[in-house]
Amino acid sequence: MSAELANRAGDAVTLAKAAGADDVWASALQQRTVQFVYRDGALETVKDNTARTLAIQVYAAGRYSTSQTTDLRPDRLARFLTEAVATTRALEPDADRKITPAELFANRPDMDLDLVDSEVAKIERHRRLAWCEALDGAARNHPKMISATSRVSDGTLQAASASSNGFEHTHTSTSIGLSAFITLKDQGDKRAASGYWASGQHLDSLPSPEHIAGKALELTVARLGAQKGPTTTTTMVVDARVAGSLVRRLLAAGNANLIQQGRSYWTPFIDKEAFSKILTITDDPLIPRGLGSRLADSEGISSRVLPIVEEGSIRNVYVDTYYGRKTGMAPTTGSMSNVRVALGTKSLDELIAEAGNGIYVTGWIGGNADTTTGDYSLGLRGHLIEQGKVSAAVMEMNATGNLRTLFSQLVAVGNDPFPYSTVLAPSLTFADVDFSGA
Numbered sequence: 001m002s003a004e005l006a007n008r009a010g011d012a013v014t015l016a017k018a019a020g021a022d023d024v025w026a027s028a029l030q031q032r033t034v035q036f037v038y039r040d041g042a043l044e045t046v047k048d049n050t051a052r053t054l055a056i057q058v059y060a061a062g063r064y065s066t067s068q069t070t071d072l073r074p075d076r077l078a079r080f081l082t083e084a085v086a087t088t089r090a091l092e093p094d095a096d097r098k099i100t101p102a103e104l105f106a107n108r109p110d111m112d113l114d115l116v117d118s119e120v121a122k123i124e125r126h127r128r129l130a131w132c133e134a135l136d137g138a139a140r141n142h143p144k145m146i147s148a149t150s151r152v153s154d155g156t157l158q159a160a161s162a163s164s165n166g167f168e169h170t171h172t173s174t175s176i177g178l179s180a181f182i183t184l185k186d187q188g189d190k191r192a193a194s195g196y197w198a199s200g201q202h203l204d205s206l207p208s209p210e211h212i213a214g215k216a217l218e219l220t221v222a223r224l225g226a227q228k229g230p231t232t233t234t235t236m237v238v239d240a241r242v243a244g245s246l247v248r249r250l251l252a253a254g255n256a257n258l259i260q261q262g263r264s265y266w267t268p269f270i271d272k273e274a275f276s277k278i279l280t281i282t283d284d285p286l287i288p289r290g291l292g293s294r295l296a297d298s299e300g301i302s303s304r305v306l307p308i309v310e311e312g313s314i315r316n317v318y319v320d321t322y323y324g325r326k327t328g329m330a331p332t333t334g335s336m337s338n339v340r341v342a343l344g345t346k347s348l349d350e351l352i353a354e355a356g357n358g359i360y361v362t363g364w365i366g367g368n369a370d371t372t373t374g375d376y377s378l379g380l381r382g383h384l385i386e387q388g389k390v391s392a393a394v395m396e397m398n399a400t401g402n403l404r405t406l407f408s409q410l411v412a413v414g415n416d417p418f419p420y421s422t423v424l425a426p427s428l429t430f431a432d433v434d435f436s437g438a
Contacts, residue, residue: 038132064097138213192223229394235358244423256323285337344413
């Protein structure tokens with residue numbers, strides 16, 4: 001199938017050039033996804049979807065456009081590409097829109113990232129159903145059970161890209177994910193809810209369904225009796241499962257498009273110290289079995305390990321070719337792959353013990369962060385930390401402040417990265433965080 005997709009992408013480039021395009025980038029993709037949803041002892045939903053698409057980027061007479069089609073029949077494809085080129089020529093010119101320079105294709109890594117498990121494509125209905133039943137059985141093992149929802153998802157992605165200036169690349173990956181979400185009866189009309197999940201490319205990278213559902217139940221039981229948290233300024237310990245979300249919000253401002261538009265608080269701090277010296281963040285697309293691993297990005301820029309923050313100083317930002325031209329910055333890559341936060345030496349239990357008193361965050365509930373100023377306000381749930389131990393569950397709280405200030409107040413980094421994410425972040429401890437609650 002990868003060879004067929006490569007041929008489709010190559011044919012699209014040839015046809016678009018024949019229709020008058022100066023340069024062309026084509027990507028053909030086929031993806032199959034299957035999902036089983038099991039709720040309260042019964043199979044509720046089955047989805048099995050296969051999609052094939054071809055996306056085309058056309059550069060013609062200083063103009064640029066993107067188009068996409070799901071009809072890959074040769075006669076329809078030729079008509080689609082002819083119309084795409086004609087439409088592009090009618091647009092306003094943009095001197096900065098040019099195809100990726102061929103020199104950025106050089107030095108593409110030649111390594112096996114181990115992103116394919118042949119067993120995933122062989123998964124049959126009875127096996128998915130057995131996983132659902134195992135998840136459900138372990139999740140519903142509590143007298144206060146109201147509802148349990150389990151999901152099993154798997155799929156295969158195949159893609160091929162080609163360009164008029166010599167880029168050719170194929171990519172194949174598999175995926176498998178299991179999750180459980182549980183609701184328990186709490187005091188009065190209150191309910192406690194939580195969940196747990198695991199995902200990867202390989203079956204052997206996941207814990208058992210019983211472990212996943214058991215962890216979901218453990219986290220839900222811990223929510224029983226939750227009360228509105230206090231208004232205070234105190235230490236915040238963020239669990240590894242949700243630390244990645246906070247790191248994503250930090251990195252959102254590290255993008256050349258926001259810098260060019262004057263909407264990034266990172267701008268004055270590039271190549272300067274901006275955060276705590278114990279913070280080091282690396283974008284690493286070459287991690288075997290990494291959920292964001294790749295040999296080249298969507299523009300064809302060859303993958304390499306990219307330091308983003310080193311000991312608190314900003315070393316690089318995400319720069320695609322378009323905004324590289326606009327800002328005069330050298331292209332790095334336009335999008336995140338795998339993000340690694342350098343680990344500390346202490347466990348979560350040790351971080352909590354060292355905190356003494358504070359707030360242990362186990363989930364974010366809405367909120368926002370401004371890339372222009374760095375100001376944030378995030379809803380959360382979690383637990384009080386009292387005398388170095390996890391205590392009462394809290395809810396209806398907000399953490400507020402400024403992301404640059406927050407990550408300057410990072411005082412400890414755990415050794416427990418959550419593995420089922422593209423952001424491999426451990427538990428984190430921050431000093432003097434403002435919380436609003438009761």
